[in-house]
Amino acid sequence: MSIYLDNAATVPLVEPAINALTAQMRKVGNASSLHSDGRAIRKDVEDARLALSQVIDCEASEIIFTGSGTEADNLAVKGFFWKAVSADPGKNIILTSPFEHHAIKDPIEWLVEHDGAKVVEIPVGEGGVVNLEFVQDFIKSNHDSIALITVMHSNNEIGTLQPIAEIVNFAGEIPVHTDAVQSFGKVDFSFAKLGVTAATISGHKIGAPLGIGALILKRGIDLTPVLHGGGQEREIRSGTLNAPAIVAFAAAAQFAAKYQGENKAQIEKLRDNASARILESIPGSAINGNSAAKLPGIINVAFEGTESEALLLLLDSVGISASAGSACSAGVSRPSHVLLALGRTEDQAMSALRFSIGSQTTLSDIDRLIEVLPGVVEKARSAYQVKKGRA
Amino acid sequence: MKIIAAMSGGVDSAVAAARMVDAGHEVTGVHLALSSNPQKYRSGARGCCTIEDSHDARRAADVIGIPFYIWDMADEFHDGVVENFMAEYAVGRTPNPCLRCNEKIKFAAVMERAKALGFDGVATGHYAQMRETELGRVMYRAVDPGKDQSYVLAVLNTDQLAGAHFPLGDIVKDDVRKEAKARGLYVANKPDSHDICFVPSGDNAGWLRDRLGSDVGPIVDEDGKKLGEHKGAYTYTIGQRKGLGITVPAAGGEPRYVLKIEPKTNTVVVGNHDSLAVSGIVGERAIWCGPVPAESTEYRGFAQIRAHGAPLACNYSHDGGNITVALDEPIYGLATGQGLVIYDGDRVVGSATVCATE
Structure with missing residues (x-):
């Protein structure tokens, strides 16, 4: 049995989601059809939408289901940008953080390359939080040129929570989007209280199936679509509604909400236990992103004089699943842009591992990690020396 | 043993990895990323550097049931192979980058990294045989004469060969494809790669012209x-x-x-054609794949000067650094920079880089 410490990548499906999914998969009907079979599916979908909206603290009609978190992020970035510039070509600035997930970062880069967008990145302190002063000043002097502000709710690699409500306060009329994929279901998240214009969530991070996400978009806000077609979701997103995944998403969200407090306390305890023991047992290790407000389950550690890909190989060989930063399409590891944004050097950014703890993680999992980690790091350090010796 | 299987995404390296598993080894598949921008050196699925090839390799590893990683050797490859390729041409020599890659990358950078991580050796899909004989662990030609790749491996010294495994040396290519199919490896019918992997078009002359x-x-x-x-x-x-x-x-x-x-x-x-005739060859930078022959002693053997060239009967001797060959029959057209490989029958004795001809 492997020890799964990669819960920020995905988590096991929860029982209520499996039950909802399998029951729905036995039903026939397209939610857009007007006949009784179609109406029955539509009712299931809309019941699920309502249930999910209660967890998110938004109106049911504010949920736009998508095929993934990535799709919702693309819809937000491109949709807000295209809408803004079509009304006023001078409104072409996207204000964002330098450590967004690639599902935000890459569509922005695409708009810069192809559609005349200008990107402005908010500096990030060593602790892993965006600089609010910069946000305030920048908005003050560029208010009329900003198409969109998009800053993630919590960082997926280092777990630091971002001051989204404060950003919303500075933003005024400027739309604010937040990628809340890592936060939703793990920490308190209320769409209404946060006041953002839009937020992205994803099913499989909270025990729902893969292939379902949502853009939560304030009522009355229109976006230029990315997918054109039947217009099923408020004419903003087209595609037949994925009823089984939607009902399972709602079931998983309710389940996550019910146990959120309990899980959070347990996961935080394991995280703090693991962090302390890693730092104690491995000289030359340091936590990345040490701000106070963090997700409960993410530990990002730099192991001086190693390469994360060697660490991963060695951990995998003893049955421990963890993660490094981001990987490019061919799978070649590159320094994490998140860690570079914190001011780490390329070598430091290549030497980090992310352990992400989930509700199924136990203290004996952490014990096992602490047992093998010193040997793994030592071996990775000798491999690093070999490589440096060749260079 | 714990073995790294270098997996290009082709059929040979996939079957080689599977055979190592069958032999009872603990095998980890590794695909070498030799260009930091995978589409830069080569387009299409003909080589070993495309995203599709790394996916093919990963899929093969999954079917075999072994862990799989991509190792970034782009800098090492550029410095050790591509730069050398250009530098050799720039001084009027004709290098063979495959030899260089085996010598500097697969059985050096990869081998050293593997050993540092606790592995015992590296397996590849090359067609050659390692045999334990009274001379020690030595390399022989593969049983498939059409595929034999001992020529491009003759740059490996005995230390490198000690950790090298070539599980395809005793099988012919057709049977490798059949075996791949039987194992459920869908790369079974993937075409062989040819040409130089970092020259996208196959147009060496154009590639060199652009750079030099x-x-x-x-x-x-x-x-x-x-x-x-x-x-x-x-x-x-x-x-x-x-x-x-x-x-x-x-x-x-x-x-x-x-x-x-x-x-x-x-x-x-x-x-004219007669002026191309070469019957004496001097090779520098001698590398021995087994016991070092006595210096200043004439031996009978065969010289090979191209990857799929014929073995040429000859006398050879060496002085520690250079190998001197006297061919029985002249050959026509031999460039400096080419690999000179010496065989004793089917056993690989060693190699050198051609530096002078007469």
Whole structure:
């Protein structure tokens, strides 16, 4: 049995989601059809939408289901940008953080390359939080040129929570989007209280199936679509509604909400236990992103004089699943842009591992990690020396 | 043993990895990313550097049931192989980058990294045989003469060979494909790769011209008489006959061949076929794949000068650094920079880089 410490990548499906999914998969009907079979599916979908909206603290009609978190992020970035510039070509600035997930970062880069967008990145302190002063000043002097502000709710690699409500306060009329994929279901998240214009969530991070996400978009806000077609979701997103995944998403969200407090306390305890023991047992290790407000389950550690890909190989060989930063399409590891944004050097950014703890993680999992980690790091350090010796 | 199987995404390395697992080893698949931008060196699915190839390799590893990683060796490959390729051409030599890659990357950078991580050796899909004999662990040609790759492996010294595993040495290519199919490896029918993996178009001359320039210079005969102009000396090969564009006919109407490339003066020297004849070869930077033959002693053996060239009967000797070969029959057209590999029957004795011919 492997020890799964990669819960920020995905988590096991929860029982209520499996039950909802399998029951729905036995039903026939397209939610857009007007006949009784179609109406029955539509009712299931809309019941699920309502249930999910209660967890998110938004109106049911504010949920736009998508095929993934990535799709919702693309819809937000491109949709807000295209809408803004079509009304006023001078409104072409996207204000964002330098450590967004690639599902935000890459569509922005695409708009810069192809559609005349200008990107402005908010500096990030060593602790892993965006600089609010910069946000305030920048908005003050560029208010009329900003198409969109998009800053993630919590960082997926280092777990630091971002001051989204404060950003919303500075933003005024400027739309604010937040990628809340890592936060939703793990920490308190209320769409209404946060006041953002839009937020992205994803099913499989909270025990729902893969292939379902949502853009939560304030009522009355229109976006230029990315997918054109039947217009099923408020004419903003087209595609037949994925009823089984939607009902399972709602079931998983309710389940996550019910146990959120309990899980959070347990996961935080394991995280703090693991962090302390890693730092104690491995000289030359340091936590990345040490701000106070963090997700409960993410530990990002730099192991001086190693390469994360060697660490991963060695951990995998003893049955421990963890993660490094981001990987490019061919799978070649590159320094994490998140860690570079914190001011780490390329070598430091290549030497980090992310352990992400989930509700199924136990203290004996952490014990096992602490047992093998010193040997793994030592071996990775000798491999690093070999490589440096060749260079 | 704990073994790294280098997996290119092709059928050979996939079957090699599977055979290592069958032999009871603990195998981890590794795909080498040799270009930091995978589409830069090569497009299409013909080589070993595309995203599709790394996916093919990953899929094969999953089918075999072994862990799989991509190791970024782009810097090492560029410095050790690509730069060397250009530098050799720039001094008028004709290098073989596959030899260089085996020597500097697969059985050096990869082997060292593997060992540091606790592995015992590296397996590849090369066609060659390692045998334990009274001479020690030595390399022999593969049983499939059409696929034998011992030539490109002859740059490995005994230390490197000690950790090298070639599980395909005893099988012919057709059977490798059948075996791949039987194992459920869908790369079974993937075409063989040819050409130089970092030259996307297969157009070596164009690739070199882009990087080393294409200054026009003289084409002269053996007496130094100018016969025409060339479009960049680097793009000619010793023995080349076509595409010289010489309008002055030779006495007797014989065709002319490239005899020599002189990059310093940017001159291409041409002459008749007989002038290409080589019966003596000197190779520098000798590497021994087994016991080192006694110095200054004449041995009988075979020399091979191309990856799929014929073995040429010869006498050879060495002085510690250089290998000197006297061929029984002359050959025509041998460029400096090519690999000279010495065989004793089917056993690989060693290799050197051709530095002089007569």
